[in-house]
Amino acid sequence: MTSMTARPADDRSPEPAQAAIRTQDLRKTYKSSRGNVDAVRGIDLNVPPGEFFGLLGPNGAGKSTTIGMLTTLVAPTGGAAWVAGHDVTRDPVAVKRRIGVVTQNNTLDMQLTVAENLQFRSRFFGLSKGAAARRADQLIDAFGLGDRKNAMADQLSGGQARRLMIARALVHQPDVLFLDEPTAGLDPQTRVNLWDILQVLHEQGQTILLTTHYMEEAEALCDRIAVVDHGQVLAEGSLDDLLADAGAQTIVTVRYAEPVPGDLAERAGLAGRPGVTKVEADGDQLRVFSGDAEGLLGDLVSLGAANGLHVRDASEAKPSLETAFLALTGREYRE
Amino acid sequence: MATTTQPAGIGAASGEDKQVASSIAALITDAPVPHPTLLKTFGAMMAREFRVLGRNAPSTFIRAVMQPLLFAFVFAYVLPKIGSGFGSAGAGAGAGASAAGGVTFATILVPGLMGSMFLMQGMFGTTMPLVMEFSWQRTIEDRALAPVPIQVLAIQKITAGAIQALIGAAIVFPVVYWVHAPGQGPHVHVTNWFLLVAVMVFASTLTASLGLWLGTVVDPRKIQMVFAVVLLPLTMLGCVYYPWSALHVIRWLQIVVLANPMVYMTEGLRAALTPGLGHMALWAIMLALVGGTAVFGALAVRTFRNRVVN
Numbered sequence: 001m002t003s004m005t006a007r008p009a010d011d012r013s014p015e016p017a018q019a020a021i022r023t024q025d026l027r028k029t030y031k032s033s034r035g036n037v038d039a040v041r042g043i044d045l046n047v048p049p050g051e052f053f054g055l056l057g058p059n060g061a062g063k064s065t066t067i068g069m070l071t072t073l074v075a076p077t078g079g080a081a082w083v084a085g086h087d088v089t090r091d092p093v094a095v096k097r098r099i100g101v102v103t104q105n106n107t108l109d110m111q112l113t114v115a116e117n118l119q120f121r122s123r124f125f126g127l128s129k130g131a132a133a134r135r136a137d138q139l140i141d142a143f144g145l146g147d148r149k150n151a152m153a154d155q156l157s158g159g160q161a162r163r164l165m166i167a168r169a170l171v172h173q174p175d176v177l178f179l180d181e182p183t184a185g186l187d188p189q190t191r192v193n194l195w196d197i198l199q200v201l202h203e204q205g206q207t208i209l210l211t212t213h214y215m216e217e218a219e220a221l222c223d224r225i226a227v228v229d230h231g232q233v234l235a236e237g238s239l240d241d242l243l244a245d246a247g248a249q250t251i252v253t254v255r256y257a258e259p260v261p262g263d264l265a266e267r268a269g270l271a272g273r274p275g276v277t278k279v280e281a282d283g284d285q286l287r288v289f290s291g292d293a294e295g296l297l298g299d300l301v302s303l304g305a306a307n308g309l310h311v312r313d314a315s316e317a318k319p320s321l322e323t324a325f326l327a328l329t330g331r332e333y334r335e
Numbered sequence: 336m337a338t339t340t341q342p343a344g345i346g347a348a349s350g351e352d353k354q355v356a357s358s359i360a361a362l363i364t365d366a367p368v369p370h371p372t373l374l375k376t377f378g379a380m381m382a383r384e385f386r387v388l389g390r391n392a393p394s395t396f397i398r399a400v401m402q403p404l405l406f407a408f409v410f411a412y413v414l415p416k417i418g419s420g421f422g423s424a425g426a427g428a429g430a431g432a433s434a435a436g437g438v439t440f441a442t443i444l445v446p447g448l449m450g451s452m453f454l455m456q457g458m459f460g461t462t463m464p465l466v467m468e469f470s471w472q473r474t475i476e477d478r479a480l481a482p483v484p485i486q487v488l489a490i491q492k493i494t495a496g497a498i499q500a501l502i503g504a505a506i507v508f509p510v511v512y513w514v515h516a517p518g519q520g521p522h523v524h525v526t527n528w529f530l531l532v533a534v535m536v537f538a539s540t541l542t543a544s545l546g547l548w549l550g551t552v553v554d555p556r557k558i559q560m561v562f563a564v565v566l567l568p569l570t571m572l573g574c575v576y577y578p579w580s581a582l583h584v585i586r587w588l589q590i591v592v593l594a595n596p597m598v599y600m601t602e603g604l605r606a607a608l609t610p611g612l613g614h615m616a617l618w619a620i621m622l623a624l625v626g627g628t629a630v631f632g633a634l635a636v637r638t639f640r641n642r643v644v645n
Binding site: 071072073074075092093096097099101103105106107108109110111112116120121122123124125126127131134135138139141142143144170171172173196197200201203204205206 | 352355356358359360361362363364365366367368369370371372375376378379380382383386387390391467471472473474475476477478479480481482483484643644645
């Protein structure tokens with residue numbers, strides 16, 4: 001999918017019922033006395049049922065505001081959005097019936113126990129007392145919270161709280177599961193543990209929209225990724241699409257013991273090599289961006305040797321979301 | 336730089352992992368089908384409210400009982416006891432009223448104390464939870480995501496607050512009956528039960544609506560100020576210790592306090608409990624209580640929704 005260009009303009013009359021999530025020029029401007037803030041500036045998304053979709057972007061990119069609008073708790077100031085076929089502004093109750101939401105902040109009911117959090121949420125969604133208790137037990141077992149069942153929600157560790165929040169979002173078998181930065185602030189082990197859970201849910205056909213500012217998380221989990229920054233989608237597609245679209249490069253860096261002569265790259269004709277898009281000489285380093293890095297590293301080492309330079313260090317960075325992001329935004333990714 | 340697409344641990348699933356995976360999978364394949372209705376959701380939210388109230392029962396009870404207990408002790412026991420020594424002038428309104436009309440101060444105090452309990456408990460019951468729910472964690476989102484309009488959640492909160500206010504006010508009866516000096520018990524005579532029920536229901540919903548409205552328009556960090564600037568003056572100038580008609584000697588104050596919703600609660604209770612002692616015109620009381628509930632209720636539902644959906 002080539003998605004660096006604007007959305008096609010011909011599908012203005014969507015059939016939102018088919019998509020799990022669809023947005024059209026979705027916008028949010030926060031008005032305040034200190035001036036307006038455009039948090040989301042025209043986002044178009046189309047997520048089919050069963051997809052694991054990721055919104056990747058740095059903090060403040062507009063991810064949470066987008067999730068807020070899709071989950072009816074933030075009122076859009078422009079555009080439209082449908083979740084599970086229902087308009088989020090016209091029929092928020094129908095949307096709420098069909099979504100499960102795990103917010104970034106801990107919104108567990110601190111005055112209830114772990115089991116009660118699940119039981120009452122089940123009852124909010126119309127389960128009888130008995131059915132709610134059974135569903136709660138099932139969720140507690142699956143999420144490994146058995147020994148914390150009767151603990152108050154405010155006594156849980158960060159990882160336990162997050163697991164309980166995901167469990168709570170699943171009580172009513174939602175069509176779409178929204179996860180806003182689900183692993184932020186968790187230790188690596190807990191994070192991988194959550195990844196496992198999410199992958200199993202995905203394998204069962206659960207549609208999931210996840211926001212994250214961890215590149216490896218988006219890479220590990222998502223079928224498709226939208227890279228967002230400054231309230232806009234910069235690129236969208238599968239990981240491979242993104243890397244291809246962004247012209248993602250392998251970056252070969254060689255560090256010599258001596259300063260690199262300014263004209264070395266030019267003399268060696270590096271820029272003319274097939275696949276090379278950029279050559280940077282920086283002090284004792286030579287950095288080459290190339291789409292075809294085969295043999296490049298070896299050539300740089302021998303190039304140095306031929307010019308009396310001794311290699312101290314050499315590295316090759318494979319194309320990644322990080323290099324793609326750099327190519328898209330022209331700046332370092334800030335987590 | 337990570338380029339692999341498999342997180343550690345997934346490829347090499349042990350037996351235990353597989354078991355966990357199948358129980359997670361069962362959450363999707365073996366799930367009950369929910370059929371939420373407005374009534375079921377509302378009922379479940381009230382059930383949650385009672386569960387929390389029940390869990391906090393000891394502290395809730397102490398909070399509710401301390402004020403009437405101390406008031407009754409001081410005004411119906413201590414003051415009448417020392418009042419005989421002070422004479423009618425020196426022992427405050429209690430002994431004064433007692434001496435003047437042959438009416439015990441407890442009798443005057445019952446409606447006033449109930450009115451102040453309505454205000455305290457109704458506002459505590461709605462405003463205080465909001466402070467937590469709207470703080471940075473925004474736990475309000477827990478219930479805001481329930482499959483009902485946000486307005487229903489607001490009405491549920493008013494209902495829960497009103498029930499707390501009713502319980503708080505009802506506690507006044509036994510306290511005042513038991514705590515008084517000999518012969519200083521209250522003389523309460525209900526001739527119109529319908530009036531009493533109507534006044535209590537509207538007084539409690541009015542205070543709960545006021546509480547929800549204040550809790551949504553005031554910055555949670557400044558909520559302490561609300562209690563100083565709103566609750567205290569409303570209580571002190573709410574005709575708790577004297578009937579509104581007695582204020583005719585300070586005409587300007589008698590007019591100013593008409594803006595105080597609590598005046599209508601205490602006067603309404605006087606009309607229901609001690610009709611013989613005189614009270615404000617019934618139509619004015621009911622107009623203020625019903626109208627106030629409607630106005631502040633509608634206002635609170637609106638401001639609450641705007642706070643939740645931003």
